[in-house]
Amino acid sequence: MYSFTNQFSGPTLRQRVSMMNNHRSGSSAWWRYTLWAILIGTMGLACRYTDKQGEQTSRPHMLPASSPTRAMVLDLEDKGTWYRHHALFQNKLGTTVVESKPVVLHLEGNKFIVPDDYKYESAVYIDGKEVPVDALEKLSPEFVRELFVMHQWENMANIDTKAKPYQIIVQTSQQPIPFDVFRKQFFTLLQAAAVSQHPLGESFSFNMNQLLEATFFHNKNALVERTKDEHLKLYDDFAKTTDIFINNLPATPAAVKTVHVREVARLYTKERSYRAWFRADNPLPRFELNIQTTPKRAKRDSSYYVFSPFYSGDF
Incomplete structure (x- = not known):
């Protein structure tokens, strides 16, 4: 009368009980478990690879931690409360420059200067080591390989209240680095900031x-x-x-x-x-x-x- 049958009646129930009482063959059962474990493991590795690819896609600006400077930058960015306020670095496409207001690092002649308005708010790291702010004056632009000014977002939860809001992180070079158009642009901005309060307009x-x-x-x-x-x-x-x-x-x-x-x-x-x-x-x-x-x-x-x-x- 009804097209739906009770699956827990008649021979079906007896068959299920019989299957539950049957002794599994030892070796074949273990092979099935082993195969299942391998399958689960492969899926897990695939998921991790996909997650890694997704992270790289969502953070295309991520840099390999190939130097103490980059390692510090990545560590700050991983906290979620820091961003690149100024930057000069190399990626697969060549030299990349990041500009923002205000310009907290100036170049007077050939000397790096942190203005008095930002000197107390800035921490300086050269080749991964913290140094006094005045140590920047000893650097010359042609020996600066990469430079990052990291800034901590204001009024955000979980910010580091003990950290200086500006972290100036410099990676130097043993040899002078040729100036391409983007390096010239970056250091020209720092020079303009020494004579103007609004170099970016x-x-x-x-x-x-x-x-x-x-x-x-x-x-x-x-x-x-x-x-x-x-x-x-x-x-x-x-x-x-x-x-x-x-x-x-x-x-x-x-x-x-x-x-x-x-x-x-x-x-x-x-x-x-x-x-x-x-x-x-x-x-x-x-x-x-x-x-x-x-x-x-x-x-x-x-x-x-x-x-x-x-x-x-x-x-």
Whole structure:
């Protein structure tokens, strides 16, 4: 009547009991167990190989620990709270460079310097051994094989609170290393960082009230200062290295002096990346200034008042 039969009734049950009571042949049973063990072992090795391949795929930047420096880098990365902030190293594709803000290692002339702002926050290792920060000054770029600046992520769980947040790790060479385009790029960045706070470029924007505050505190990111009669003036330091635009039209430092601070609707400044200006061939001006104005606000007008503790002119 039913297509489903009880598998635990009739001869089937007797057959199962008989099979359970049968004596296994000794040698054939052991061979089956041995074969099973070999199969399980092979599968385990295959899984480990697959996991290793997966790890290499998910971490293509992983380096072989072929030097004390690389071993330290890998050890920090394995903790999950460190990353390569700056780096110069070799991989299968050639020289690789990593750049980040801020640049915590400078090159003044031919001497490595850690700025005072980062000196206390930095630990230095040369060829796997910790050394004083000032030991970097004895190194020369052509004898630096690989260099890593590792930075610990902030506000993460499980960070090492006892470790300095910047780890400068250097591998040296007995022989001078030829400079390819990427090595030149890396060390040029460090040189540019010695003369600029923003070697990788930065932009700033000010409305009128923000500009009043910036000029009151002589914030040079605005590129301009305020004269006694409340007009703008490009800092002398930037006069020869700044592209100037007023209402999107090219202008001169003299034209900036005609702009009253009350006329400023928005002021934009930009420092270009070191690649544009820190070069021997066809450098661009380092800075750009763009002023957007509202001309009718130059004189006191009942429709517009300036309420700012940083402004003492005609409101």
